[in-house]
Amino acid sequence: NAGVMQNPRHLVRRRGQEARLRCSPMKGHSHVYWYRQLPEEGLKFMVYLQKENIIDESGMPKERFSAEFPKEGPSILRIQQVVRGDSAAYFCASSLSTGSNEKLFFGSGTQLSVL
Amino acid sequence: DQQVKQNSPSLSVQEGRISILNCDYTNSMFDYFLWYKKYPAEGPTFLISISSIKDKNEDGRFTVFLNKSAKHLSLHIVPSQPGDSAVYFCAASGAQGAQKLVFGQGTRLTINP
Numbered sequence: 001n002a003g004v005m006q007n008p009r010h011l012v013r014r015r016g017q018e019a020r021l022r023c024s025p026m027k028g029h030s031h032v033y034w035y036r037q038l039p040e041e042g043l044k045f046m047v048y049l050q051k052e053n054i055i056d057e058s059g060m061p062k063e064r065f066s067a068e069f070p071k072e073g074p075s076i077l078r079i080q081q082v083v084r085g086d087s088a089a090y091f092c093a094s095s096l097s098t099g100s101n102e103k104l105f106f107g108s109g110t111q112l113s114v115l
Numbered sequence: 116d117q118q119v120k121q122n123s124p125s126l127s128v129q130e131g132r133i134s135i136l137n138c139d140y141t142n143s144m145f146d147y148f149l150w151y152k153k154y155p156a157e158g159p160t161f162l163i164s165i166s167s168i169k170d171k172n173e174d175g176r177f178t179v180f181l182n183k184s185a186k187h188l189s190l191h192i193v194p195s196q197p198g199d200s201a202v203y204f205c206a207a208s209g210a211q212g213a214q215k216l217v218f219g220q221g222t223r224l225t226i227n228p
Contacts, residue, residue: 004158033214042204042218043159056215091158095214104214106158
């Protein structure tokens with residue numbers, strides 16, 4: 001499967017626990033983006049990463065959220081001390097480059113539920 | 116601050132007829148617009164796009180129209196098919212980064228047989 005792979009598909013956490021969401025971009029893609037979709041809303045940009053670098057994290061909440069894209073392995077979105085308001089679908093996307101007409105390819109998402 | 120708005124949460128269309136989905140934006144710096152289609156439990160998939168230098172782009176049954184003066188775009192699907200039933204998101208990008216998309220809230224399209 002050459003698509004964007006996200007896991008887990010569903011993640012249940014209790015308030016105060018940590019959530020780790022993983023994303024493997026499409027083969028050959030070195031640009032990764034995380035988006036969040038709250039219920040009944042559109043997707044909202046969170047962060048843009050390249051290998052070992054955070055390029056734009058202007059959409060990330062200031063606390064508890066972090067992201068990385070190491071030299072080896074998948075990109076990780078980490079949410080510490082989760083709260084009920086973190087319940088959402090988290091989508092990862094990747095692109096080959098950042099040209100103006102470059103398309104994003106999205107994964108199937110991770111549905112995070114905080115009890 | 117909703118920069119991209121899809122004011123119709125849902126739309127129901129008869130199979131074979133035309134589906135028209137609308138989208139409005141407020142940021143005049145947007146210069147690239149896209150439509151994504153999303154099925155339940157899947158990620159959005161790219162459908163069609165248009166650059167701000169054009170006013171129309173066509174791909175098979177799908178046509179996107181852009182009216183820059185009105186800051187409005189629309190997606191036309193004709194003829195509509197049952198497999199078109201999905202949520203459609205309008206998205207825009209601009210100087211802030213081509214891949215830093217701003218999405219609308221989505222319109223759920225249902226095609227009735």
